[in-house]
Amino acid sequence: MDDFLQYLFSGLTRGAVFAIVGVGFAMIYNASKVINFAQGEFVMIGGMSVVFLTAQLGLPLLAAIPCAIVATAAVGCLLQRLAIDRVRNASPVTLIIITIGISILLRGLAEIAMGKRDYALPPFSGESQMTVFGASINPQSLWVIASLLLLMLFLKLFFDKTKYGKAMRATAQNPMAAQIVGINTRFILLLSFGLSAALGAMAGILTAPITLTRYDIGVMLGLKGFCAAILGGLGNPLGAVSGGVLLGVLEALASGYLSSAYQDAVAFVIILIVLSVRPEGLFTAQGAERV
Numbered sequence: 001m002d003d004f005l006q007y008l009f010s011g012l013t014r015g016a017v018f019a020i021v022g023v024g025f026a027m028i029y030n031a032s033k034v035i036n037f038a039q040g041e042f043v044m045i046g047g048m049s050v051v052f053l054t055a056q057l058g059l060p061l062l063a064a065i066p067c068a069i070v071a072t073a074a075v076g077c078l079l080q081r082l083a084i085d086r087v088r089n090a091s092p093v094t095l096i097i098i099t100i101g102i103s104i105l106l107r108g109l110a111e112i113a114m115g116k117r118d119y120a121l122p123p124f125s126g127e128s129q130m131t132v133f134g135a136s137i138n139p140q141s142l143w144v145i146a147s148l149l150l151l152m153l154f155l156k157l158f159f160d161k162t163k164y165g166k167a168m169r170a171t172a173q174n175p176m177a178a179q180i181v182g183i184n185t186r187f188i189l190l191l192s193f194g195l196s197a198a199l200g201a202m203a204g205i206l207t208a209p210i211t212l213t214r215y216d217i218g219v220m221l222g223l224k225g226f227c228a229a230i231l232g233g234l235g236n237p238l239g240a241v242s243g244g245v246l247l248g249v250l251e252a253l254a255s256g257y258l259s260s261a262y263q264d265a266v267a268f269v270i271i272l273i274v275l276s277v278r279p280e281g282l283f284t285a286q287g288a289e290r291v
Helices: 002-032 039-056 061-087 092-114 139-161 163-173 175-180 185-211 218-232 237-257 260-277
Strands: 130-132 135-137
Touching (some): 002 163, 039 185, 039 218, 163 175, 218 237, 237 260
Antiparallel strands (some): 130 135
C-alpha cells in the first residue's frame, strides 16, 4: 500500500505538469485550430529564464518568476504575430511544420545562450520530505498540484465570467460569426498564444526544482502535454487537465510496477489506443470533431 501511494503521489505530480502543458495545446487549438508543437519550448523558456534571471542578474526568485512568465508570454505572442498570423490560411500540415521549425529554433537559441548543462532552481518551500500514510512527498510537488487546482479555477472563471474568455469560446465555435458580432478574432488568437505560453512557462518553473531544466527539456514534456490534450479532447481545456492527471498516474504506476524503462512509452501507447477507439478524446462529447 505504501508503494502504491508513493507511485500515486508521483503520478499526480507528473500528471499536473502534463495537464498544464496540455491546457496550452487545447487553448491554441480551440481559438485557431493550430496544433502548436512549440508548446514544449515554452516550458523550457520559463525554467531557463528564471535560472538566468536569478543566477546571472541576481534577481530574487519572487521577482524572477513573474518576469519569466511575462517574457515567455511575449515569445508566444511574437510566434503568433510573426509566423502563424502571416500564414493563417495555410493548411494544417503547413502550420504544424512551422511550429515544429520554431520549436527547433527556440531550442537551438537556448543551447547557444545557456549551453547543454542541467540547471536547478531551489525548492519554493524547502527540501524536507513530508510523509503521508507512509509515502514521502516532496513539498515542491504540493506547489505543482496546488497550481493545477488554481489553474482549473482560473479557467472556469475566465471562460464563464470574463469578456475575453467568452470571446475565445465564441471564436472557437464559429470564427466568422464571432467577427460579425464585433469580436476581434485576431486579438483573440494572439491572446490564446500568450496565455498558452504563460502556462508553459509556469509548468517549467514549477518542475525545475524537481527535475532540473535544460535546453531540450521541452521536447518530451511537450509531447506528453499533447498526449494529455488528445486524451482529454483537444478542444477541451478542462478535459486536458483530466487527461494529464490520468496519463501521469498511469505512467507512474507502469514505472513502479513494471519498469522505469517503459514510462515514456506508456503515453504513446495510450494515445494510439485512444486515437483508434475514441479519436475525439475521453472527456469530449460524442460527435465532436476528429483531429
